[in-house]
Amino acid sequence: xxxxxxxxxxxxxxxxxxxxxxKILLPLHNDFNQELTTLNLGPTHxxxxxxxxxxxxxDGERIVSGVPTIGYxxxxxxxxxxxxxxxxxxTLTDRMNYCSSPINNLGxxxxxxxxxxxxxxxxxxxxxxxxxxxxxxxxxxxxNSILGVDTGAFTGFLYVFQEREKIYxxxxxxxxxxxxxxxxxVGGMERDFTPVAIEKLRAWLKSFPTVMxxxxxxxxxxxxxxxxxxxxxxxxxxxxLSYGFTGPxxxxxxxxxxxxxxxxxxxxxxFEFDVPVGTNGDTxxxxxxxxxxxxxxxxxxxxxxxxxPEGPYHADAPHYYLPPKQEVYKNMEALIYHFKIxxxxxxxxxxxxxxxxxxxxxxxxxxxxxxxxxxxxxxxxRRPCFIYYQAYPEMAVGTTLSDAIVILxxxxxxxxxxxx
Amino acid sequence: MTPQDSAATPEAAVAxxxxxxxxARLLARLHTLFGEDAFTDVSEPYGLLTATTTxxxxxxxxxxxxxxxxxxxxxxxxxxxxxxxxxxxxxLGMIYHLHSFTQNIRLRLKIFFPVADPVVPTLSDIYLTANxxxxxxxxxxxxxxxxxxxxxxxxxxxxxxxxxxxxxxPLEDGTREDKTxxxxxx
Numbered sequence: 001x002x003x004x005x006x007x008x009x010x011x012x013x014x015x016x017x018x019x020x021x022x023k024i025l026l027p028l029h030n031d032f033n034q035e036l037t038t039l040n041l042g043p044t045h046x047x048x049x050x051x052x053x054x055x056x057x058x059d060g061e062r063i064v065s066g067v068p069t070i071g072y073x074x075x076x077x078x079x080x081x082x083x084x085x086x087x088x089x090x091t092l093t094d095r096m097n098y099c100s101s102p103i104n105n106l107g108x109x110x111x112x113x114x115x116x117x118x119x120x121x122x123x124x125x126x127x128x129x130x131x132x133x134x135x136x137x138x139x140x141x142x143x144n145s146i147l148g149v150d151t152g153a154f155t156g157f158l159y160v161f162q163e164r165e166k167i168y169x170x171x172x173x174x175x176x177x178x179x180x181x182x183x184x185x186v187g188g189m190e191r192d193f194t195p196v197a198i199e200k201l202r203a204w205l206k207s208f209p210t211v212m213x214x215x216x217x218x219x220x221x222x223x224x225x226x227x228x229x230x231x232x233x234x235x236x237x238x239x240x241l242s243y244g245f246t247g248p249x250x251x252x253x254x255x256x257x258x259x260x261x262x263x264x265x266x267x268x269x270x271f272e273f274d275v276p277v278g279t280n281g282d283t284x285x286x287x288x289x290x291x292x293x294x295x296x297x298x299x300x301x302x303x304x305x306x307x308x309p310e311g312p313y314h315a316d317a318p319h320y321y322l323p324p325k326q327e328v329y330k331n332m333e334a335l336i337y338h339f340k341i342x343x344x345x346x347x348x349x350x351x352x353x354x355x356x357x358x359x360x361x362x363x364x365x366x367x368x369x370x371x372x373x374x375x376x377x378x379x380x381x382r383r384p385c386f387i388y389y390q391a392y393p394e395m396a397v398g399t400t401l402s403d404a405i406v407i408l409x410x411x412x413x414x415x416x417x418x419x420x
Numbered sequence: 421m422t423p424q425d426s427a428a429t430p431e432a433a434v435a436x437x438x439x440x441x442x443x444a445r446l447l448a449r450l451h452t453l454f455g456e457d458a459f460t461d462v463s464e465p466y467g468l469l470t471a472t473t474t475x476x477x478x479x480x481x482x483x484x485x486x487x488x489x490x491x492x493x494x495x496x497x498x499x500x501x502x503x504x505x506x507x508x509x510x511x512l513g514m515i516y517h518l519h520s521f522t523q524n525i526r527l528r529l530k531i532f533f534p535v536a537d538p539v540v541p542t543l544s545d546i547y548l549t550a551n552x553x554x555x556x557x558x559x560x561x562x563x564x565x566x567x568x569x570x571x572x573x574x575x576x577x578x579x580x581x582x583x584x585x586x587x588x589x590p591l592e593d594g595t596r597e598d599k600t601x602x603x604x605x606x
Binding site for chain 2: 070071074076078079080082083114115239241242243244255257262263351352353354356363365367369378380382386387388389390391419
């Protein structure tokens with residue numbers, strides 16, 4: 001399903017206008033000055049939404065070349081993980097892509113479950129799907145609304161930031177935390193959805209589409225917005241694949257790769273949803289693909305909530321599943337298992353496992369090598385941001401500084417995930 | 421040291437497990453393309469076909485797999501270094517994960533080489549994405565990629581003179597005596 005079928009013809013009109021503009025502007029500044037300016041964009045520039053440095057060579061207003069420097073918040077998660085038991089690694093994962101931490105957390109738990117061979121009951125799988133899709137929506141909302149801010153539209157950002165707040169309230173109801181959530185456990189969820197959580201979720205599902213429609217009507221066909229984003233920073237499907245793009249950035253270029261469809265995990269095969277794809281891979285397509293994915297995520301949440309099966313919310317795996325705290329206070333066995341798990345005495349099998357989930361901005365993979373010890377021998381995170389950010393200079397070269405900001409914003413690079 | 425599962429042989433495919441059948445097909449194709457002697461330690465941990473090859477052949481194999489129309493392993497999912505200090509002569513390793521979107525096949529390739537001679541051919545001429553992944557492996561494990569256009573540290577500071585993810589650098593200060601590792605930690 002192409003998101004911009006209805007916009008047939010828009011692209012070439014704007015392209016012609018741009019060419020016209022270039023004809024007027026280019027000779028002027030070429031004669032003006034041949035010297036290049038070096039511009040340090042970042043590391044902490046308010047327009048870059050994170051700690052990245054870009055050393056740009058500018059010819060007037062045009063970018064000639066760019067060198068990205070990263071690592072400003074590198075925290076050596078892979079090294080730290082080599083000394084931590086599996087539960088304690090969860091707190092590292094939600095600090096990677098902090099816009100959608102449930103996806104990181106639950107993806108990590110699924111990796112451990114795959115290694116230990118724990119089967120998760122259906123109810124827990126559906127609950128995980130609901131939480132992960134909520135996280136995806138909040139991730140996409142922030143990305144798209146910040147893109148709006150970068151083009152000068154602050155209102156849309158305020159509209160949807162309120163919705164993100166409501167999503168965080170649902171997180172809070174489910175697990176007690178808002179940003180660094182830790183609602184999963186090896187074998188299921190930490191606790192069942194409370195009636196209040198379901199109520200909040202249903203109320204939000206009812207009110208959100210109106211806001212989303214309003215947000216879309218503010219941007220989708222907005223002349224000023226389209227002037228700023230159509231045909232800005234395009235990338236071809238071949239280039240995107242070669243650069244290792246996944247997620248909305250790859251789908252905007254026209255490749256319908258989605259981990260949820262190709263390698264379903266956590267019962268994604270039970271739900272009906274479409275994979276939106278773009279055609280040009282430009283900033284506008286990335287924006288539209290994310291918008292459409294929000295609608296698809298809503299579809300998935302609605303289906304999962306309607307079909308939410310009865311039954312246990314965690315597997316009967318006392319060796320791995322951290323018992324509920326109330327049990328620990330009054331039940332000796334629960335106390336013993338709690339102690340053993342917290343002290344990291346899970347006997348992990350020897351082996352290596354790769355598991356990937358569809359994160360907010362692409363395929364988030366966990367490669368875990370275990371030598372039978374209580375901690376991973378080696379843990380490597382396939383962080384989508386780290387992999388595709390290297391395409392940024394190529395996408396930005398030839399555009400202006402203001403375009404470069406918009407491109408960076410539409411790629412949804414999260415500094416925490418970039419550096420890990 | 422490398423973990424082993426059941427060996428992927430064509431006989432195992434009789435079990436009619438679709439993953440096993442696919443892995444057997446992939447392995448057969450690998451053997452036709454590059455010869456049986458190119459791969460050792462073939463296993464299928466958790467359904468993902470894993471094979472070890474040599475650093476002399478890795479570039480040719482990955483380039484061939486990308487070009488091959490039948491399998492079309494055209495996507496480099498990730499690559500990372502690994503360190504086994506007790507494997508004398510093969511202390512360092514690189515692990516590659518490849519993926520075919522058209523066939524939905526994944527493959528994991530490994531190479532091992534001595535820490536004294538950590539030289540590996542670059543893949544950045546095949547996949548653009550290999551550029552930063554290799555810089556990361558160089559930064560953390562000191563693997564030197566010949567032919568890499570810009571092999572320099574990426575996440576750590578430029579003037580660092582060691583490779584921090586190697587096992588010889590423990591996370592905590594090894595000279596401390598007030599903390600004992602007798603019961604806790606690795």
